[in-house]
Amino acid sequence: MEVYREEFLGEFRFVEYRPFRLEKPAYAVVALPDAGLVGVIGAWHIVKSLGLKEVGGIDSYSFLPPVIVVSNKEIKLPVRIFAKDDLLLIYSEFMLPQAGMVQLSRILLNYVERKGVEYVILMSGIPIQNRFEVEKLRTYYITTSPKASELLKDIEAIPFENGYLVGPYALLLKESVKSRLDSIMIFTESFLEFPDPEASARNIEVFSKITGKSIDVKDLLEQAEVIRIRARDTMKNVVRNLAQMRKEYEYTPPLHI
Amino acid sequence: MSAEDEFDKLWRRIKEVERSIREYVEDEFRRALEDVRNELRSINRMLMPSWSHEGYLRPLYAVKDVGRAYIIYIDLPKVDEGTIDVRFRNNLVMIRAKLKEGLKISSWSGRGGEVKFHEYREVIELPVRIDPSKVRVNVKRSRVQIVVHK
Numbered sequence: 001m002e003v004y005r006e007e008f009l010g011e012f013r014f015v016e017y018r019p020f021r022l023e024k025p026a027y028a029v030v031a032l033p034d035a036g037l038v039g040v041i042g043a044w045h046i047v048k049s050l051g052l053k054e055v056g057g058i059d060s061y062s063f064l065p066p067v068i069v070v071s072n073k074e075i076k077l078p079v080r081i082f083a084k085d086d087l088l089l090i091y092s093e094f095m096l097p098q099a100g101m102v103q104l105s106r107i108l109l110n111y112v113e114r115k116g117v118e119y120v121i122l123m124s125g126i127p128i129q130n131r132f133e134v135e136k137l138r139t140y141y142i143t144t145s146p147k148a149s150e151l152l153k154d155i156e157a158i159p160f161e162n163g164y165l166v167g168p169y170a171l172l173l174k175e176s177v178k179s180r181l182d183s184i185m186i187f188t189e190s191f192l193e194f195p196d197p198e199a200s201a202r203n204i205e206v207f208s209k210i211t212g213k214s215i216d217v218k219d220l221l222e223q224a225e226v227i228r229i230r231a232r233d234t235m236k237n238v239v240r241n242l243a244q245m246r247k248e249y250e251y252t253p254p255l256h257i
Numbered sequence: 258m259s260a261e262d263e264f265d266k267l268w269r270r271i272k273e274v275e276r277s278i279r280e281y282v283e284d285e286f287r288r289a290l291e292d293v294r295n296e297l298r299s300i301n302r303m304l305m306p307s308w309s310h311e312g313y314l315r316p317l318y319a320v321k322d323v324g325r326a327y328i329i330y331i332d333l334p335k336v337d338e339g340t341i342d343v344r345f346r347n348n349l350v351m352i353r354a355k356l357k358e359g360l361k362i363s364s365w366s367g368r369g370g371e372v373k374f375h376e377y378r379e380v381i382e383l384p385v386r387i388d389p390s391k392v393r394v395n396v397k398r399s400r401v402q403i404v405v406h407k
Contacts, residue, residue, distance in 0.1 A: 132330060132400060191332075195317075225399060233306065
């Protein structure tokens with residue numbers, strides 16, 4: 001692991017393995033484990049399809065387990081940073097405890113802002129109780145600014161109008177509003193406890209339209225069953241953490257709107 | 258009422274109170290023990306890998322209590338649906354199913370990387386005794402739904 005640049009932000013260590021610059025307007029995708037691992041499965045497909053290069057990583061001795069990722073004989077940090085052209089993608093299969101997530105959300109958004117990112121795109125799943133029966137999945141979106149909403153004109157997604165969101169993406173949206181970042185959250189109906197590559201594929205279709213990047217999801221859908229097998233242990237760990245974050249609040253209708 | 262009768266009455270009352278306290282303590286103790294047992298079971302499940310070097314996978318599953326029934330969802334990617342075998346004994350649901358073909362988890366060094374997996378195996382415990390005549394099993398897109406009526 002070569003270190004080109006290193007900085008400590010709060011309890012987190014950001015390392016860049018090589019210099020990189022993003023083209024304008026730049027997009028950032030933040031993919032963290034959540035319902036059905038929809039975000040991370042989709043993000044990995046984006047990395048593969050667009051040939052993003054691993055340019056850095058994030059570590060924390062306070063909030064992450066003592067872990068390294070070994071990828072093609074090279075040692076990488078557990079939270080991985082990929083980039084190419086106008087796209088920065090931050091990816092983690094490890095779920096942080098709530099205190100760590102609060103700090104990481106703030107720091108991550110500060111980092112992407114300093115990298116010149118104009119739009120932050122968050123993709124996840126919205127767990128539905130009858131996912132076993134549902135075949136046609138609906139996709140929702142939330143934006144943090146009118147400028148971000150402009151990107152969703154004529155796109156087949158439903159504005160999420162009322163309800164609760166719980167988990168890492170709720171924190172990222174909260175911090176986006178605080179930092180006045182133009183963020184878009186796309187989320188498709190999914191399982192909560194089972195990896196759901198079909199929901200990831202639906203999110204990617206919306207992502208492609210927003211960014212104008214052509215990404216074929218045929219391969220993702222063909223590989224869906226293998227992905228579901230590979231993702232079982234990660235999913236099992238994530239479910240426990242989501243329960244601690246009180247993910248079940250998402251099923252609660254708000255009393256007053 | 259004589260003093261002796263009064264004493265007997267009081268003594269019976271004391272015995273009743275003693276019995277209810279004992280029952281309450283026993284109930285609470287049983288409940289606490291069950292909670293500890295469940296927590297240990299859950300920790301054990303968390304630490305146990307979802308595969309075995311003997312060539313079987315443990316599927317992900319979720320159990321929902323919907324009032325009139327328990328619904329169990331089991332994720333069985335790559336399963337040969339014709340081989341799904343679900344059996345019930347007391348409060349246990351036992352699942353075995355073959356994969357469509359032997360499967361290796363590629364690009365994974367050591368550990369399970371060399372193991373070829375052939376089937377799924379899992380035993381799920383429910384809090385009630387299962388009456389197999391009141392059970393419905395549905396399979397859809399390599400996922401199983403088992404409805405166990407209470």
